[in-house]
Amino acid sequence: MITLSETSLDVQQAIQTATRLKAGAVNVFVGTVRDNAKGKAVLRLEYEAYEPMAIAEIKKIVEAAAAKWPLQGWAISHRVGVLQPGEAAVVVAVSTPHRADSFAACEYIIDTLKETVPIWKKEVLEDGEEWISAHP
Template structure:
């Protein structure tokens, strides 16, 4: 399951899609809209996506994860449209036979989704707005 949606994400459905009876671990990342950024109050976020390309890119990321770790199941859903603080913006769920693989695969998928999928975010504040382009994770790690 890979889904881009304007509707609220059914977190349990994403988890259920990823679950497998052979799994010893199910790992879930739930991204939510925070109420502050850059020391400003966030009123809402606006997400836009090139949907067909985003789905295709996420599929490539999940496929790569399945070559690195023994994924038994996976599910990814990302919201687009206007989201207020507290709302769920993205859910990634994976199942694997063992927990370490589950944690690593889930992190790999969300990090690469943020870096590579054509999904854009605009933060709207009390005094303006700003389009946010995700900085590649690898570049951030290299700077540390």
């Protein structure tokens, strides 16, 4: 499952989608909106995406992860639009037979997603706004 959504992400749905009976581990990463950045209050985040390319890139990331680790199931959801502090911005769930592979695959997917997928984030702070690079 790959979704880009303008509404709240369903973490439990991602977990259920990734879960498989032959997997002994389900690892989940939930990225949330902080209420501060650089010592200033965050009022909101605004995410934009080029959806066809973003979905294609996420598929490539999952394929690469599946070539490195024995993925049994997976689900990736990312918000677009305006998010408030406390809201989930991204969910990555993966299942594998053993926990070490599950942790490694989940970390690889979120790190690579932030580096390569065309999803852009604008931080709106108490004193202005700024487009943020995932890896400055």
